[in-house]
Amino acid sequence: MVLCLLISKLKTSKTLHSTFPAYPSRSFLVQVPLKPYLSLFLSSSFSTSFLPTKTPKKLRTKRKKKESPRTKLVQHESTRVPHFEQLVQRDSLFRFLTRTKEFLSRQPEHVLRLDDAGKLYRELGFPRGRKVLRSIERHPLIFETYRHTDGKMWFGFTDFMEELLQEERSIMESIEKDRISKVRKLLMMSANKRIRLSKIHHTRLLFGIPEDFRDRVAKYPNYFRTVVEDDGTRFLELVNWDPSLAVSALEREFMIDEDRVKKAFKFPIKHGKSLDLDEIDARKLNLLNTLPLVSPYSDGSELDLWTLEAEKYRVGVIHEFLSLTLEQRAYIHHIVEFKEELSLTKHTYQMLQKQPRTFYLAGTEMNWVVFLRDAYREDGELIKKDPQVVFNEKLYKYAQMKEMELNSGVR
Numbered sequence: 001m002v003l004c005l006l007i008s009k010l011k012t013s014k015t016l017h018s019t020f021p022a023y024p025s026r027s028f029l030v031q032v033p034l035k036p037y038l039s040l041f042l043s044s045s046f047s048t049s050f051l052p053t054k055t056p057k058k059l060r061t062k063r064k065k066k067e068s069p070r071t072k073l074v075q076h077e078s079t080r081v082p083h084f085e086q087l088v089q090r091d092s093l094f095r096f097l098t099r100t101k102e103f104l105s106r107q108p109e110h111v112l113r114l115d116d117a118g119k120l121y122r123e124l125g126f127p128r129g130r131k132v133l134r135s136i137e138r139h140p141l142i143f144e145t146y147r148h149t150d151g152k153m154w155f156g157f158t159d160f161m162e163e164l165l166q167e168e169r170s171i172m173e174s175i176e177k178d179r180i181s182k183v184r185k186l187l188m189m190s191a192n193k194r195i196r197l198s199k200i201h202h203t204r205l206l207f208g209i210p211e212d213f214r215d216r217v218a219k220y221p222n223y224f225r226t227v228v229e230d231d232g233t234r235f236l237e238l239v240n241w242d243p244s245l246a247v248s249a250l251e252r253e254f255m256i257d258e259d260r261v262k263k264a265f266k267f268p269i270k271h272g273k274s275l276d277l278d279e280i281d282a283r284k285l286n287l288l289n290t291l292p293l294v295s296p297y298s299d300g301s302e303l304d305l306w307t308l309e310a311e312k313y314r315v316g317v318i319h320e321f322l323s324l325t326l327e328q329r330a331y332i333h334h335i336v337e338f339k340e341e342l343s344l345t346k347h348t349y350q351m352l353q354k355q356p357r358t359f360y361l362a363g364t365e366m367n368w369v370v371f372l373r374d375a376y377r378e379d380g381e382l383i384k385k386d387p388q389v390v391f392n393e394k395l396y397k398y399a400q401m402k403e404m405e406l407n408s409g410v411r
Helices: 003-010 026-031 036-042 084-092 095-105 130-135 159-174 176-187 195-204 213-219 248-255 257-263 280-288 309-321 331-337 350-354 387-399 401-408
Strands: 111-113 143-146 153-157 194-196 224-228 235-240 329-331 359-363 368-372
Touching: 084 095, 084 359, 084 368, 095 111, 130 143, 159 329, 159 387, 176 194, 176 213, 176 224, 176 309, 194 195, 195 213, 195 235, 195 387, 213 224, 224 350, 248 257, 248 309, 248 359, 309 329, 309 350, 309 368, 329 331, 331 368, 350 359
Parallel strands: none
Antiparallel strands: 111 153, 143 153, 194 235, 224 235, 329 368, 359 368
């Protein structure tokens, strides 16, 4: 009788539905064998709909969100060098100044309509979706706006900035021979002794090469030859090899401070613990692997890709490449630009990380910068400053000043 009542309750339950047919015979109900789990289930008259099906939000363990390579810094906080990281931040701060200066310098009369400038966020270096006027107003000594006779707002350089540009042109004229030598060394390091002119133009600010360099090379037929391919691509080729230029910065440093160069790179030899080597003996053993270094002016394309000699070559060629730059540093996109010419691989990032004595990687994993450590003092200042670097630093100083400061005699 009790079992019949329980089954009748199951029929009327909102959450449980009986799969048994409705048999009126009591004798049949008694003969039905009940399984152990069903007898336990039928022993309770309560609904199970109130039982929690998932962990409450307040009790869930919060998973740490994986940091994006776009924002994740290369260096851990314990190994971070502040003055290198600050230089990367400075690049971001003056991106608009640098790009707009280059773009306006190529425009007729050095002016541009504001409506057109608002569409050129990539060329001018301001954030997409922002008003270009806000970036212009941050540098009142450099840029100015005015209303043209056509009723439209335009902007251009101030008279003060035009004077600075004239000073920069004079600097370019005085150091032209140095820039020619840099391009010759780049060609001598390249695999086929030729580089696209467009690549040199894209990276001209990295080496301090003037905007009109493509026209200036015609003045040096003994050094360069311009070749136009069938598809219209223009290449700059090396005419004569100069042995005096085929000496790397490391080789020159080796003549002055041999011990310092020996410590620049580390290519360790794997050895068992049974040798029980102390630090001095381990260093001497590693020197057998490290020396001799491979000249960056040798043909790296002929080396087997994953051999020790090939890695020595790639490390040396990056060192020499950086030594040719204005600030002894370069972004990843600068290095990738010459990947084929310098016989580099996609593992350049990991390769540089293994040489922390010489290279410092700053910035984020997606947009990192590599510095030559020995080119900087402990306070972050370059030991040797190119005239163009001195000019750029002065320009950055003026870019942060207001009109009243200039009138007060600060110059």
